[in-house]
Amino acid sequence: MRQFAEGEALSGVVRKALGAAARVVGVERLRGGSKKGVYRVHTDGSPVTRVIVYSWAEDENFWPGADGVDPAHPFAPASGLAPFLAAQRTLDGLGVRVPAVLFSDAGRTRYPADVAVVEDVPGDTLEALLESDPVRGVAAMDELAVMLDVMHGQRGPRYGRVDVLERGGTAAGESCRQLVLERALDDLAEAAERDARIGAVADALRDRLRELAARVAPRTGHGLIHGELGPDHVLVDADGHPVLIDIEGLMYFDVEWEHVFLRPRFGERYPALARPGLDPARLDLYALATHLSLVAGPLRLLDGDFPHREVMRGIADHNAAAALALLPR
Known part of the structure; x- marks a missing residue:
């Protein structure tokens, strides 16, 4: 059975992004992701009351394994913190609007998977x-x-x-x-x-x-x-x-x-x-x-x-x- 993130598990990365006083008061797992988990996290104790957390945990990826696929291939599964950060830097540098990155961690010291905390853009698709x-x-x-x-x-x-x-x-x-x-x-x-x-x-x-x-x-x-x-x-x-x-x-x-x-x-x-x-x-x-x-x-x-x-x-x-x-x- 797949295990998805909960508020307590995400609290460490959220505090790192927003400050030690930030407290998680609600978590929604957003629909649609098949390679990463996308969570809207509600907080208090910080001027920012909502953030998005991306989790690249193994349980968040619904695709079958891609054994033997060259990860550098243009059509290899595009998922992970490194591709996300490189793309975010590139587009932001061109003036193309993307969510701001508030915190990212590939060291898995605060969460047991690569994770990023990003701006929750207020608006619809x-x-x-x-x-x-x-x-x-x-x-x-x-x-x-x-x-x-x-x-x-x-x-x-x-x-x-x-x-x-x-x-x-x-x-x-x-x-x-x-x-x-x-x-x-x-x-x-x-x-x-x-x-x-x-x-x-x-x-x-x-x-x-x-x-x-x-x-x-x-x-x-x-x-x-x-x-x-x-x-x-x-x-x-x-x-x-x-x-x-x-x-x-x-x-x-x-x-x-x-x-x-x-x-x-x-x-x-x-x-x-x-x-x-x-x-x-x-x-x-x-x-x-x-x-x-x-x-x-x-x-x-x-x-x-x-x-x-x-x-x-x-x-x-x-x-x-x-x-x-x-x-x-």
């Missing part, structure tokens, strides 16, 4: 705001588009997660195109075993992936991307400014990889984020690869005890249909 207050939501979308322009305009000669590059590491592979193709073929093989619709046309999908990859021309230079950016990964603060969260996967990569994720996640709102000059060959390959990933990944997660099962099943079903729709007629 962009996804919720677009429903409840579309005028404010659209204004935040416009500001988000500017933030993405800043990020995507940062150019790097090498691709890879920022924490890997920051410590002088090198990402695997020869190109973004190659990495996406290899991952897509693996995802196709896995999805074909788990979803009968995919299995029935696996050969056609494999041929289509290779055909699309052959159309992609070589490229040098890569932009800075979030990697998994939907309206649920953007908070909107009290002043209406967007704030990026779930940033551990921040990396230099083809910006088309970001856009094929933005397009379905923002739906009819995507035109506010669309930009000219994207490579249509990369968009075609990356779109099919993304759909296959969003079949294999959620179904793999359901092998374990992830609690929000209908959500994951719905994601897999939707993306299976979307992948099939991309086959030539």
Whole structure:
């Protein structure tokens, strides 16, 4: 049985972040995290009455083990304090709004896992705001588009997660195109075993992936991307400014990889984020690869005890249909 954090266990890190007089008076484990625990902690004895605590404890990670996966690979599971801190520093340095870090600890002296205490941004997600207050939501979308322009305009000669590059590491592979193709073929093989619709046309999908990859021309230079950016990964603060969260996967990569994720996640709102000059060959390959990933990944997660099962099943079903729709007629 998984053990999640409680107020007494979190009190040490909260006091370190807010001061010795701070006292935990309530803890909520927030829904949605599959790789880390996200807790809203209510306090008294400090001017700051709420903080968010991220816990990267083993019991907070619902994904199956990734034995044999190179942790420096751009598509390796992006989770942990080091990737989070590197991404937070990078984005904050660019003026891209992210939650402020109040305290972090990889020494496990005050809590038995890597942990960070961060600002609790007062406001809702962009996804919720677009429903409840579309005028404010659209204004935040416009500001988000500017933030993405800043990020995507940062150019790097090498691709890879920022924490890997920051410590002088090198990402695997020869190109973004190659990495996406290899991952897509693996995802196709896995999805074909788990979803009968995919299995029935696996050969056609494999041929289509290779055909699309052959159309992609070589490229040098890569932009800075979030990697998994939907309206649920953007908070909107009290002043209406967007704030990026779930940033551990921040990396230099083809910006088309970001856009094929933005397009379905923002739906009819995507035109506010669309930009000219994207490579249509990369968009075609990356779109099919993304759909296959969003079949294999959620179904793999359901092998374990992830609690929000209908959500994951719905994601897999939707993306299976979307992948099939991309086959030539």
